[in-house]
Amino acid sequence: MMKIRCAIIDDEFPARSLLKDYISKFPHLELSGTFKSPLDALPVLQGGKVDLVFLDIQMPEISGMDFLKAFHLKNIMVVITSAYPQYALEGYELDVIDYLLKPFSFERFVQSVQKAGERMQNRGSSSGNGENASSSPACIVVKADHKSYRVDTSRILFVEGLREYVAFHCIDQKLVSLDSLKNLLEVLPSDSFMRVHKSFIVNRNQVKALYGNQLQMHYTSKTVPIGQLYREEVRKKLFNL
Template identity: 80%
Template sequence: MTIRCVIIDDEFPARSLLKDYITKFPHLELVGAFKSPLEALPALQSGSVDLAFLDIQMPEISGMDFLKSFHLKNILVVITSAYPEYALEGYELDVIDYLLKPFSFERFVQSVQKAGERLQARTTDNNLLVQNFQHEQEYIIVKANHKSYRVKVSDILFIESLREYVAYHCIDQKLVSLDSLKKLIETLPSEVFMRVHKSYIVNRLQVKALYGNQLQMHHTSKVVPIGQSYRDEVRKSLFNL
């Protein structure tokens, strides 16, 4: 498994050390090394990063403030800092490790192992979900309101992104769950579900009509917008236009 990494540290020696450590692992790929979190933001939001080594004390915005302000969906974070007093706060923000500068290569190896184990567990969960779809396409499990709902696939009209959450708009209910459209579109059966907008996935079988840049759905008066970059594919795939 390749782990795609970024380094975020305003100090050149720290970036150089981490680069050297990363190059010792054939399964680690350095996506970029940045002087500040804001400089790294495009890479972090691109979906091409698995692991970030993040310093705390930086001029523009501290590593902690950055983690609080920007939700790094599906990106593992290892804090690298010379200040031990931030360790507890870091773990409360769900970082996987806290490397206290100066740290040894052996200590760095432990962080890499933690990242690998976390990513492997995530991949296993996704594979199990895919296997469940292959064996039983009729239902999916949605966790919402502190419950696990067994939702019939054919009852889902569309799924809407709500920042860190998604809303399942069904024939007879609406469920809000902690998840992302990016993850769902990779696991939901593509023969049933289609992404039509950065914030919407629709059930192909529940699409009633197309007018302008909107889709009218069965069983609801709500309409689903079509993103410009998805328009041609929607017209072709759903309406043979």
């Protein structure tokens, strides 16, 4: 089992101690550091020494949410740990993999660890299998329904974000997998796929027509909305408008 390097960011000592104890129970989890503030942790996070962060929200210098918005933590998975449930939706919109509501049990912590393991496995499968991670894979591995599917990227019509899950709408099937649009943008061929909405990525080669603020796709009657921030780029790159 591959190692997952973890960091804890929480201004409260009891919370850091609890997470440290939970992490120590897993041989494949490696603690890279505990920090009272996100800014203290930044050098370690940007140094590529962390795979998974357990991040509190309410902290004196900068909140966990503001930290996620201000700093791009590339290839780092984030689990929010908070006593405030009202931030859950915003957290998932920032591509966190889980939201642990304090006080949380060890069993609930285990679920977060399993999600992190599945995410790392999926990344490895998608960028591996004889392909260079920087190349454009003809196929990606999608884990859904307790199976691993080899999916030809050319047969993907669009991908829809569903909080911590994504739905692959393909020519002949629909697959729901634990992943994020942010991660998929790094895996899918950049010359074929583009984000057109905060919740949608489309295969440019499967776009049939532009209708108002929606895209009509081949092989399906479903349309894909275009977000306001993406309209100009979509019109320019897809239709030369």
